[in-house]
Amino acid sequence: MGDYLAAISATPKSWQHHYMESVELAELAEALCQDAPIPADLDGLPGVSDTVFFGLNTGSCCHIHAHEEAVVFQFVGTKVFTLYPPEDVRHLYFEPITKDYRRSRVVFPEVNYRRFPLTRRLNRIDVGLKSGDVLYIPVHWAHWTTAEGFTFTLTRFFQARLRQYRFPSPAFRCILGRVIQLIRDRK
Numbered sequence: 001m002g003d004y005l006a007a008i009s010a011t012p013k014s015w016q017h018h019y020m021e022s023v024e025l026a027e028l029a030e031a032l033c034q035d036a037p038i039p040a041d042l043d044g045l046p047g048v049s050d051t052v053f054f055g056l057n058t059g060s061c062c063h064i065h066a067h068e069e070a071v072v073f074q075f076v077g078t079k080v081f082t083l084y085p086p087e088d089v090r091h092l093y094f095e096p097i098t099k100d101y102r103r104s105r106v107v108f109p110e111v112n113y114r115r116f117p118l119t120r121r122l123n124r125i126d127v128g129l130k131s132g133d134v135l136y137i138p139v140h141w142a143h144w145t146t147a148e149g150f151t152f153t154l155t156r157f158f159q160a161r162l163r164q165y166r167f168p169s170p171a172f173r174c175i176l177g178r179v180i181q182l183i184r185d186r187k
């Protein structure tokens with residue numbers, strides 16, 4: 001962690017190169033794990049994964065959680081989540097199901113409207129999180145993030161129930177994408 005902090009502080013434009021993304025909290029530090037004030041109500045959920053996102057001026061690409069719900073805890077700094085309801089997935093030019101089917105090919109915030117004209121139809125919702133705020137992200141809600149300065153965010157992912165999937169789209173492509181991935185992993 002010390003090396004990581006030194007690297008992002010010392011490197012010009014470090015945000016382009018360094019982002020601690022999707023790191024399991026328990027693997028990062030046991031003490032941090034014990035200090036994380038996650039309400040007991042969120043214990044006992046299926047397939048729980050506590051994941052750290054830590055960086056300087058860093059955000060994520062546009063993606064969906066294909067099979068998970070998420071509760072985001074903003075610990076340090078401010079971060080903006082731009083969210084789109086599941087029906088907007090058809091306007092977001094997601095990767096084919098044989099590739100990274102959870103990821104949009106659109107690069108935000110400077111959208112190339114000539115290449116991705118359907119993005120003009122998006123219904124975006126911007127949610128600003130500051131330290132102490134919590135955000136629930138239902139399954140299949142697309143989102144990307146931006147942040148200024150240092151941010152430390154902890155996300156508790158847990159398995160979504162099938163009845164919460166948005167059918168027919170994007171649920172069918174998410175299920176197909178996972179099946180293809182499972183078959184590939186077996187080989």
Ligand SMILES: [Fe+2]
Pocket residue numbers: 063064065143
């Ligand atoms: Fe996400």
